[in-house]
Amino acid sequence: MSATMHQFEADTGKILDIVINSLYSNKEIFLRELISNASDALDKRNYLGASDSKLLAEEGLSITLRADSKAKTLTISDNGIGLSQDDLVSSLGTIARSGSKAFVEQLAQSADSKKSKDKNASKEDGISLIGQFGVGFYSAFMVADKVEVLSLKAGETEAHLWSSDGVSGYEIAPAEKQAAGTDITLYLKKDCKDFLEEHRISYLVKKYSDHLSFPVMWQPVNVDDARQLNTGSAIWTRQKSDISDEDYTQFYRQIGAGYDEPFMTLHNRTEGALNYTSLLFIPSQRPMDLFNPDRKSRMQLYINKVFITDECEEFVPPYLRFVKGVVDTPDLDLNVSREMLQHNPAVVKIGKAVVKRILSELEKKKKKDAEAYQGFWDQFGIVLKEGLYEDMDNREKLLELCLFTSARTGAQISLQEYCDQLAETQDKIYFLSAESVAQAQTSPHLEGYRARDIDVLLFTDPVDEFWVQAVGSYAEKAFTSISRGSQNLDDIAPKKDKADDQKTENQDEEFAPLIASLKSKLGEQVKDVRLSKTLVDSPACLVADDDGMDIQMERLMKAHNKDFVGMPRVLELNADHALIQAISEKLAHNADPELVQDACLMLFDQAQILEGKTPDSLTEFTQRMTRLMERGLAG
Helix, strand or coil: CCCEEECCCCCHHHHHHHHHHHHCCCCCHHHHHHHHHHHHHHHHHHHHHCCCHHHCCCCCCCEEEEEECCCCEEEEEECCCCCCHHHHHHHHCCCCCCHHHHHHHHHHHHHHHCCCCCHHHHHHHHHHCCCCCHHHHHHHHHCEEEEEEEEECCCCCCEEEEEECCCCCEEEEEECCCCCEEEEEEEECHHHHHHHCHHHHHHHHHHHHCCCCCCEEECCCCCCCCEECCCCCCHHHCCHHHCCHHHHHHHHHHCCCCCCCCCEEEEEEECCCCCEEEEEEECCCCCCCCCCCCCCCEEEEEECCEEEECCCCCCCCHHHCCCEEEEECCCCCCCCCHHHHHHCHHHHHHHHHHHHHHHHHHHHHHHHCHHHHHHHHHHHHHHHCCHHHHCHHHHHHHHHHCCEEECCCCCEECHHHHHHCCCCCCCEEEEEECCCHHHHHCCHHHHHHHHCCCCCEEECCCCHHHHHHHHCEECCEEEEECCECCCCCCCCCCCCCHHHHHHHHHHHHHCHHHHHHHHHHHHHHEEEEEECCCCCCCCEEEEECCCCCCHHHHHHHHHHCCCCCCCCEEEEECCCCHHHHHHHHHHHCCCCHHHHHHHHHHHHHHHHHHCCCCCCCHHHHHHHHHHHHHHHHHC
16 A cells, blocks of 8 residues: 555644744654654553553663664654554644544543443543643654654554654655554654753653653663663652652752752642642752742642643742642643643642641641741741731731740740730730841830730841731731820720829920920921830830831832832830929020030931931931030030
8 A cells, every 4th residue: 555645734834833932942842742742652552452451561661762863863752552543644634633532532421321339430440541642742843854654553453654754744655564562763854853862852751751650761872872861750659658768859959949858748638629649848958049030939740640840830829939749630631731730720720738737737736846846937937928918818827837026025926825925905906127137126116015015026027017017917906016106005004093194194294395396396207206105114205107117118118129118206205204394494494505406306316227227317316426525524
């Protein structure tokens, strides 16, 4: 029988052009696709051979790669199920159909008709073996000017040769082949000769197909001995009971997760509406590039043990970017593109399930081993808190995982622990933002709270300024900054007697002239001047207005925009402080106006310094300080 010419069906030529030039981001993907197809053929032969022994291979099943540098060809051979003439037409003549897809449909019908105890298991196990042979095959034309497919279907005697240049159609002719299986020969393009080199092929097999259950062999032309390129073992497919901690750690380091010991190892297999296996690692040490804005997720995606990508951002959100590991699923097509991954419903569902499991396991760890969890939080808490404003679905779970430094004890506590020790009358969660715990602990804003034994949480991470605005409250208690607005603590710790109320009224009258004078002297540098309800030891401090920004937020804004100018702040005075009383008395008697002028301005300078800000004019500040020191020493 002579060769017959065929045209590609269903506008395959146009679609093929898209596949070759647009679907895949780099040419090396062709080897992954063809090896995967070969593995699929081996799986089919194994599966069908279980019910028909005539289809079983006499020798072991394997995939062999051969390069011929003289002919400039690369051949991928397998002794799998093979293709008949009709299979070649239906599978390779049009992209719209797939031999594997038809096989799955036939398998499903067969499983439905079976009435045995393991009917469902047989159906699911069989389908899990099958990949797609359709579009992936055509990636060969990215590197080849011509492709030949020589195949003999198991159980048949006639072999056929399919050949095409990927443009004008394809030709099928009778051929000779001794054993069942398929040989795909690529006539490589001039700029693709590197795929003839053993080290290049070996690297790609390790990268994409290392965990296939069948051996992938390298056999040079005219050489009898072959060398296996893949390990053929996927640790995530094994039972947990068969895997040691050392095995997990070795794989953790193999995938580039780090040289430390993993803080947590999460190995899980899910079956049902979605089928996937995940092996995830949470490091114990923070990677150096954790805060690199260009850093991407290190999650690896496999489809039936075939490597797809090591930057699958869809499985874990940015705030879990420190999580490393593997997700393997049969529920995606091998030819899935980068763009397809971003919108694939299965990927979205798997991602939600993976995130839920990670957060759940962290919560368990927090309850069972608080000390170990503390170590994790010190390394990754700042990143995890990003999820509080990025992930509304998991916000409540993330809030339960958060730890904050208590101003009262200096220890890190959870929000629930903070709420558990509140007075019945306290309906707010008080916090203070600062650059460090040390700076926060010396802040004058804490004085009134310490005096009344009211705990305050110290927020020292830049991310705190963003999530607290998005979250608003916890357990129906509003997050409230003690450095913003006027806080009245009397409802929590009431004053002892009416004399205190009378004292406050008298102070308002007594210090009214000083307040008016300061407003006049400071002008637009301050939003307002008023007596403080929280200061105890310090003479003055600056607070943001009710609608203003905390000083920490202003610093962040300034860091991103050098021209940013914050809003004027409110200057609060401690009416019980000797310095404030002395200035007020001199002002009332119009005594030494120059000294009063310097003292008033120094109050503002001092308040700025306590906020971590530099006085507006260091020269004037130094001159005022010098005059006051001279007066003090001379007196």
